[in-house]
Amino acid sequence: MKVYRLIYNSFIWGMLVSILAFQNTWLEMRMNIGIIIPIFMALFLAVGILLEKAGKEQLLSLSKEFTIINVLACTGMSLLVLGFQRIKVVPASIVREGLKLTNISFDTMNIVLLILVFGGVILSCFGRGKIEMNNVKNVFKGGSGKVLGILIIVCLYFFVPPINSFVNNAVNVLKTVDVQSAKEYILSFGIWAPVVSFLLMILQSVLFPLPAFIITFANAGLFGWVNGAILSWTSAMAGAALCYFIAKFLGRNAVEKLTSKTALKNVDDFFDKYGKYAVLIARLLPFISFDIVSYAAGLTSMSFWSFFVATGIGQLPATIIYSYIGGMLTGSAKTFVTGLLILFAVSTLIILLKKIWTDKKKIIV
């Protein structure tokens, strides 16, 4: 069954890679893309045999749970890349061309592929042991699960044009650190503006140097300070959860690449000092990076729900204040000036608090 799952999973990967290669017109016009599938299968079989001879077969041990998740993920990716119209043609044409079976219709080939893919999943479920939810969770903790997860995200960015252009445009807008640009960008999506704002907040959580307060101000300006605060709070919670799980999933090395070694080390010290209250305190201190705290929490043994509740409570005051200020900045000239003065005062207070905090740490040391 292990050999079968290896062959089957490599067939699925070969199919996905050939679909991605098909997207390149230059390649598609010049080669038989279908040849990628048997190459992948042969390659993984060879690697499996070599690992077994070296006594390290567990490195490529693919469980039932992994197989099911792999098939679902690769099928989902293929659908995203090709769309509903092209998925009825492209995989069938790839296999048809690969096998030189030029007389087979797409309908027949699609039936064969459906039998292979879903029949293969069903066959994978046979074998010792039931499908356990713990094993499903463990899939993403294992090496192959991590590789699959990263591959999915990379492929989504590079091969799904709407995702690629959304991410590129969003990063360009956030890099300008301009509230008006952010507002115009979010508003350009019409009825989907709140959803886009939500996604932007999540994006800025992962891409550490992009500022969240721009989106908070923009939300307040677009939707009013109350609705803006609700939107900013919920999307920041989602972003925090994502960072937590990225850290849990990928580990410290990856988090250091997404943030910085120094910043992470500083927050480590904070966590060492304040233990389980670290997240709550960090959220209340506006000069401590929201995103780094989320990543750092994921690297500790802190449970997700403790982290989530502490984040929810801790970030509430800052969200309300920023949203209120952001709302004032879009009002009349008088409220605009008042808002600016409050913003100046809050910024000064933050700088002052940071200085007091830093000095206090030095004295204690």
Next chain:
Amino acid sequence: MKKVLSILAMLVLLIGVTAGCSSTTGTTSTSKVLVTNKDKKEISMTATVNGKYFTEATRHGVVAVGGSNYEKSVLKGDANEVDFYNALIEIGAKAGNNLTLADMTKGVKVEGDKLNVFVTWDGLGKEIPFNDIITSSDPRPMDIRFGGNLQNAKDKKTGCILCLDSCAVGITSNASYETGASSTVKFYGNKDVLPKDGTKVTVIFRLAQ
């Protein structure tokens, strides 16, 4: 291991069964694949519709069986490109032979005698201009020319019979688009006009008077 072998055997059987299921419709294999009519100055060639290019872009209109680009064209021709070239000479067409491989990136147009090209299939009862079976991101009226290019065709072995932009390898190509146009212009088979994938059609090349 027994389980794996039995599954692989099932796979081979499944593929073998489906390979035996021919889905081509239209005329039977006893029809000649290339018919020359010197009086009408026309050549008829049977071909098969490739439905892949209803949704994917290509620059190949008709490619001959055995050519490396056989699976890359809207219509997969049943005759080979050398026989096709000779048939064009037989009906009195004159090749342009004005393009070299170096011209493929220079935006040059193919020359040679003009050909009116049509497509028909069983039950249609009429001839459809080749222009109508192709859609393009930059539509222009088709101007098919006898480019010649026999030596390039033999050297490259692509099997190209009709290219949708000017070409130094295709026996005939479309002078409406210069060489290299297909890097920006997208050509597709028109699924609203052509029959479904796998249908046998006849492509008629008629020397323009």
